[in-house]
Amino acid sequence: MVKQLKNVDNNSGQGLLWLFGAVLAIQGFGSAITEAGWDTSFGVAGILRAAHVPEWGTFLVGLAGVALLVVAAHRHRTRRRTDRRP
Numbered sequence: 001m002v003k004q005l006k007n008v009d010n011n012s013g014q015g016l017l018w019l020f021g022a023v024l025a026i027q028g029f030g031s032a033i034t035e036a037g038w039d040t041s042f043g044v045a046g047i048l049r050a051a052h053v054p055e056w057g058t059f060l061v062g063l064a065g066v067a068l069l070v071v072a073a074h075r076h077r078t079r080r081r082t083d084r085r086p
Helices: 002-038 043-050 057-084
Strands: none
Touching: 002 043, 002 057, 043 057
């Protein structure tokens, strides 16, 4: 029973890593591309411009998203390896 509860906590945390990583990557890089191509700020780029953050700030948001996705993938991969061991 305790192991099942622990797995639920780990799975929900893992899901949040995937979710936040994807959102940050899409918002960061998508906002940067939109702003560069169409000279329009919205989403993360709009918020960062209002806070007087330089244009490269959106790339940092995208990189943070990629970093979260890498961590999520690494955790997923190591969990699958440990689950397969006898």
